[in-house]
Amino acid sequence: MIIFAVSRQFRSPPLRSAALPLLTPSGRIEIFSEEINSFGYDDCAGHPTWFEPVEWLRADLSDRFPLHLISNQPASRLHSQYDNGGHSLSSKIRGREPVTINPSDAASRGIESGVIVRIYNDRGSCLAGAVLSDDVMPGVVQLSTGAWWDPVQPGTSGTLDRHSNPNVLTADRPCSRLSQGPSAHSALVDIERYDPPVPDVLAYSPPSLEQ
Incomplete structure (x- = not known):
C-alpha cells in the first residue's frame, strides 16, 4: 500500500520527481543510464540489452553437454x-538430492x-536421484542447491561429489562486471546412469578426533 501510494503521488502533478525523487541521478524513471554506460563494460550496457550467455542450449558447448541445468533454491530447506x-x-x-529430467x-x-x-x-560431477517429469522441458534438468558437499577425494579437482551439490557443475563467473551476481542458471551438463556401487553419503558424519 505504501509503495502504491508513493508511486501514485510520483505520477501526479505538481509533485512528480521534485517532491518524491527516485534514487536515480535524475530522480526520475531512467530507461537509459548515462552512469552505467560511461563505465564502458562489454557485458553491461546503459540500457536493457541481450547478451548471449556463455553456456546455453545454442552454444557450441551444447554439442558435448546438451542439457541446461537449473539450480534453484530448494523447497525442503533454506x-x-x-x-x-x-x-x-x-x-x-x-540419500541424494532429486534431479528432475524430462521423460524424453x-x-x-x-x-x-x-x-x-x-x-x-x-x-x-555429482550423483543425484532421478525424477522424471514433464514439469521441465526437453533439454533442461533441475537440481536444487543446498546439498552438503561430499567429495569422494577431498582436495582433488574435479572429484565426484557423492551428494548432489550443483556448485561442482556451475561456473565461478559473475553475471556482469557491474552486478557481480551469480550465473548459476547458465550451466550446460549431461547425465548418465550410475551403475557402479553407490558410495555412502558422509557429509553428515562428524570428523574423527585425536585423543
Missing part, C-alpha cells in the same frame, strides 16, 4: 541449512525414475 534435518532428508532419493531425455539415456545418475561437465 539454502543448505538443516540439510541433515528430517524434512530435507525425506525429499531425497537414496531420460528415455534416450536409459534412465528410470528413482535410479541414481551422474550429472557432469568439464568442471566436475
